[in-house]
Amino acid sequence: MTVLKAIAHKYNDTSLIIRIIIGLVIGAVLGVAFKHLAAISILGDLFVGALKAIAPVLVFVIVIAALCQGSSKLDRRFGTVIVLYLIGTSMGGVVAVIGSFMFPQTIKFAKAYHADSVVQGFGQIVHNLLMNIVDNPVNALINANYLGILAWAVIFGLALKRFAAPNSQRFMKDLSDAVQQGVRWVINFAPFGIMGIVYTNVSTNGLSIFTTYGKLLLLLVGCMLTAALLVNPLIEFIVLRRNPYPLLWRCIKGSAITAFFTRSSAANIPVNMGLCKRLGLDEDMYSVSIPLGSTINMNGASVTISVMTMACAHTLGINVDLPSAIVLCILSAFAACGASGVAGGSLLLIPMACSLFGISNEIAMQVVAVGFIVGVVQDALETALNSSGDVLWTATAEYLSWKRKGKSLPTFLGGTTVVEESNTHKHHYTTENTEK
Template sequence: MNQFTSAVKTIAKKYNDTSLILRIAIGLVIGAVLALVCPGAIWLEELGNLFVGALKGVAPVLVFVIVASALAQGSSKLDRRFGTVVWLYMLTTFIAATLSVVTSMLFPQNLVLAEAATAEVVPQGLGDVMHTLLSNIVSNPLNAIMNGNYIGILMWACLFGLAMKNIGNDTTKKFLSDTSDAVSQIVRWIINLAPFGIMGLVFTNVASNGLSIFTQYGRLLLLLVGTMLLMALIINPLIIFIYLHCNPYPLVFRCLRESGLTAFFTRSSAANIPVNMALCEKLGLDKDVYSVSIPLGATINMDGAAITITIMTLAAANTLGMQVSVPAAVLLSIMSALGACGASGVAGGSLLLIPMACSLFGISNDIAMQVVGVGFIIGVIQDSVETALNSAGDVEFAATAEYYQWRKTGRQLPDFLTGKK
């Protein structure tokens, strides 16, 4: 028995001493191999379900206690850095929509319309999207936590934290701080098991979907993914360079590796909030700022969603033989960017905002919902890349705003950005 216990401790130590990224890469390979060798082992899917479920379950509680604790301690520092983060989120979402117009005009796509998709709630206009967003702000706080409504969670956490700051004593404030630390520790435990979750998610994707989606909708998927990669690898680094005046790629690649990779497989910005917060801590960012900006980014930093809405809408217009003028394209970019910011408040995410954008060109709801059906067919890859772009961008711009303030005040940027060892 002692030998068994000793062996388990040795294995656990080697596991914990190995780089998390290397462990995730190994899990990814094992998941893919198992899907090819024994696709019937569906019990492996539960590993992925448990991992995503745990992240989704703990993320709302994490956001609430961290934000409330930070405000209750009287250490909130939502200064210009926070304003810069929000500006970058909104700017890049609009740029993503505009970039999609350009790539769609350079490589126009036509669709083979499938059966119309169905949904209980489909927004008919931008007003519906904004109404949902505003309603979420004042939703019941318990419902907000249970449903992962991060706009509502942020609002109630801020109010609770400010109230506790004014009326709470040192004991209650310390209890909040200890609760925040305890939830953060639980998150670290969950993230430490990510390799097993990734293995299950990869197994599910490879075993269930194969390569069929690359045939009929291959060119459309290539345009979507290509535009997202252009945004991730060219446009976002350029914006970071403008602010920091240094090589942006160490930051970009680190965020894609440590945030984008898990987001790709979980396909949930909400589930990736704990991962992003852990990465922000590694990057040395101010917890009082990123504890608010990261969950906010999961709601309004939607570059990938803006790309999806714009490209799919223009593909529908091309299929119907419509000529899209430059003013109409600009208006579509604005509508896609604003709609994408409200995507998390709409059942079905970005795909169900396509009918709203299609209405700009007078495309009927029946046709638009067929386009949504096409989106669901290619969604296995489209949604994965979209989420990776969105989630990695949350950390990239939170870090950019922080490091920009460092540069302005004469503080040295981190060594991994300056190239120093």
């Protein structure tokens, strides 16, 4: 028993990224050496099955909890932050769809699948969208109808925010935390699941699958870097009319690097709070906008959902026309806002986007499994983009408020206000006078 405890302790202390890499390598080696190891294949089936089981509950609970506890005592800056969050997240989907049209990718599944009912045209997509939204909430949970789940979660969340007692809202927060912990426990066993998934893929399709996955990963990384280094700065420039890169660099250096390694927007909240303080932002503002951003500012997640959904559609031979692509961009942004703060959370929203094109939940969860294989890099970069964006958009909204009030912007944006601080002393002053 002592030996087992020591092994479990060592396993949990080892980085999830390292464990996933080890599982991936072992699965590939076993797939080349042995062709019929049912015990290994079942590990992948169990992992995918666990994700299928908990994902609908996770989406339903986390959205209700986030909405019912939202604050309503915030000024115009908060509205600006929300708009920037939504624009940034939507543009992530746009970049991903454009990239997927330019460099279409396909996925090799462990099993041969075909779409249950291929959607024909924009009209049928809209019809499916509307009918899924008004689905019975219990039926939506049972059948993993993510559109219906999100729609009813929004309704219940807003209703609880208005009518529920504080204890009831606290219960929803505790329930959300419990469900997220359950997801963390499932993902803690991801190395074993990925080992089984990779084994099944390699033993069935050979090592050529890594070429396909490599191209898919390059597309994901390219879209995320485009969103981070080109699209987000462009939005910031339009809002502030200042060189966007000094602020962007501070967000990358102060937030993105740590988020890349923690791979959790929630875990990076304290880091972002400290960065907001160094940027001279209002604590009453960023103490709300940063935690909220870790939930709804998900342009990296929007990229992942769109790219993986488009790859699945290309694999199944589904023709995605321009109107359908526009709906996918909007839906990806909507889905990304419900992504969990745990590692790999965005992958669990892929089935909702896939449902637009008549792709069954069983096929979509295979796409999720592939996402976990490339997630060693994808999820880290996605979290870095998401988390640093929380500070970027919060600071942009705050500095826009400064401009409207005639207050000088920080020196790195061409103003006279100095807002940088050391580790122990805060400096926030202008060249003309000293301000609190």
